[in-house]
Amino acid sequence: MKIQLWCLVLGAETPPFGVLAEPNSSVESLRFTIKGSSSALHLVGVERIRLYVAKQENGEWLALDAPQLQTLMRGDQETTASSMCGSRLEELDKVRDHFQEVDAQNIHILVKVDEPTVEFRNLTQLQCLFVWEDKGTFVSLDVKTTDRLEQLQVAIKEEMAGVYPVGDARRLELYASKNWSGEWLNSKADMRLLVKGERSVVDTWLRRRIDPMSTVGDLFSSSPAYSTQDRTVKTHTQKG
Structure with a gap:
């Protein structure tokens, strides 16, 4: 028993x-x-x-x-x-x-x-919504907190290789998906509307484009011991 x-x-x-x-x-x-x-x-x-x-x-x-x-x-x-x-x-x-x-x-x-090792502390997991045309797919990345925009773009391109041919990684537009209240995107309904290009939802979540000089650690901070997925969700889009 x-x-x-x-x-x-x-x-x-x-x-x-x-x-x-x-x-x-x-x-x-x-x-x-x-x-x-x-x-x-x-x-x-x-x-x-x-x-x-x-x-x-x-x-x-x-x-x-x-x-x-x-x-x-x-x-x-x-x-x-x-x-x-x-x-x-x-x-x-x-x-x-x-x-x-x-x-x-x-x-x-x-x-x-x-306590995590130094190597572990320097890594963070990001959940990304990759949007192109009228489609969307999720990508999970383990990246260094010291990585900048160009390293993040390359990591996303490599992860998407079997789904969508990105081409030049620099064409990717990346956004930290925080709304006006500072909350991370975790609404499935809003994610579906983002993929469809609903203007009001796009304006809410794609307002903070990632600065090329910012690091992952600057944008996505989390506890070294405990973290939850919805704190590190971000959205990025790709335009032709």
Whole structure:
């Protein structure tokens, strides 16, 4: 019979969430289950995820209504977050090695994300909407934060090679898809209207053309540990 374990991601500012686990399953498989169950871990590599038993220094489990919960969610290293990350769950351990009888009113696992390497910190993932004629397609790119417009244009051209012959990459017009309120484009309805060339939608989202001297890091900033796709969506068009 599966058991329900409550988890909290340190520093992600997201509420606790529950996962179901087989007692005989490995901690390694539990990591994948937890990653897939938390929006805060969506773009985090599983190799950076560390799991710890959520027991306090007095040996008691951390309650779901514990007063220090908000501080743990913020990831404040001056609090019990550091001291509670002592009993780490090793990848080859079994779930039953650490959790026999669990109380649904407690948090059982603290999830900590290792700091990314320097190489990882210098990369960011962009979601692009490539529009030509009356068609559109999505392109996902991993680019350096130090890249400028011309490197981004070349990366998009290479990604689109099997879909649309771009030709000279410098002909690509790139726009950071933020509206007047500073919100990123994540409306599927607006994306469809962009592809169709609806003037009011085009005026809303294609108003900020990317400066050739700007870097990717200047335009698309995100948290080094946690990020979500809709913060890095951008739109670009290509004109003949």
